[in-house]
Amino acid sequence: MKQLLGNLKIAVHDKLYLKDPESSLLGKKIIEHSILLIDEIGFEGLTFKKLGTAIGSNESSVYRYFENKHKLLLYLTSWYWGWIEYQLVFETHSIGDASEKLDKAIEIICRPIVEDSSYAHINEVLLNKMVINEFSKSYLTKEVDEENKEGYFSIYKRLVHRLEEMIQTINAEYKYPTSLASTIIETSLHQQFLKDHFKSITNCNNKISTADFLLNFVAKILKK
Amino acid sequence: MKQLLGNLKIAVHDKLYLKDPESSLLGKKIIEHSILLIDEIGFEGLTFKKLGTAIGSNESSVYRYFENKHKLLLYLTSWYWGWIEYQLVFETHSIGDASEKLDKAIEIICRPIVEDSSYAHINEVLLNKMVINEFSKSYLTKEVDEENKEGYFSIYKRLVHRLEEMIQTINAEYKYPTSLASTIIETSLHQQFLKDHFKSITNCNNKISTADFLLNFVAKILKK
DNA sequence: CGAATATAATAGTATTACTATCATATTTGA
């Protein structure tokens, strides 16, 4: 993985930033500390003023990279899904059997994150936590339709379509491949959240993983 | 339904308000217009100042009923789940067959909302839209654990447990009844949202309902 | 009818979410 992704830049929609944060040290510090700060105080608590202080600079420097914190959230979540997508594509590429392929994909989506040293400024473990807690907020807005039209969610949607294709290959007669694909991703995040905060309404825990639940689930649904 | 619920007050956790909005005309107007206003401008756009104007009063009056808009959101979503729960309990009560019972429950959770004249000040159609768009935001916060301990989410969790019980009755060997129950509710909201905003990643539309997807889904998962 | 309670109006505060301006440092490219 490390070797494969070593020099790959995760391509995020370029209207999500004013200046590419990957293009400078300061930009990378913004990304780095936004993840750390959101983990500490939550997305609602984040302000560009605090983020400015965290990077040893001030508000105005952050505003030169991102219009507002909503765009920053879109940037971070897009990056995350892009990163997951690469792993999924590379790690399932050589698998011939469709069922095995989908299982692997589910494992990749659900597995505990390990840090990827290719991106030194990004703490993937915390970024995953952030996606679990904040991703929904990136689209549950009044502006979702415009922003969707702009293409801000295309990486996420593409990931859903990759799962959909696998599902269709396994069972072409199954009537809801797209919904099942989007449900897999949504459920992987939701059950993870429940495990951390509403233990009484999930069976997922340290012994039973979200992947176990989803693998069982998908196997039964797609059985002919 | 109307007759049954006619005089029933949906019981919402009493720490969610400072003064019970059901106890006065002004309180009911706050509830009524908060739903309308959130539909218009979204939860992020809502302020107590705007809400005050909407009810023909001002900010300070609203603050006498609710501490802040987060508590108002918790109140509204609790009320919604309580209302759904009553329907579910009454409408499935007399059904003997467990599978039939769960199917009915899913239909109730997913069905297009019709206004319930028992609660004149609540527009259930818009409230349902609000729950789809805003419910996640009520728990995706830094305070979720404390608030959960306080019992602010108990109606929602109780609803999940009602589904869980049905699932267990149908198939006692199924290993993930709680996760399946929480997934059903989450998916019903999520697929509805996708249908409205991300059509390309769902199969649900005017012809195929979210209930169709979930019914098919649950039947396969619980088949012995 | 007077006391208690609910509502309305106004004012004030700290913070947020920016925009604008200017100074200074750093890079780069002729």
Next chain:
DNA sequence: TCAAATATGATAGTAATACTATTATATTCG
């Protein structure tokens, strides 16, 4: 290498938000 361009840093300012506090005015209730 030096001037120009660009990036960063610091400060100031604004409208709006999310409240709290106070006082005045209705309303209702014993």
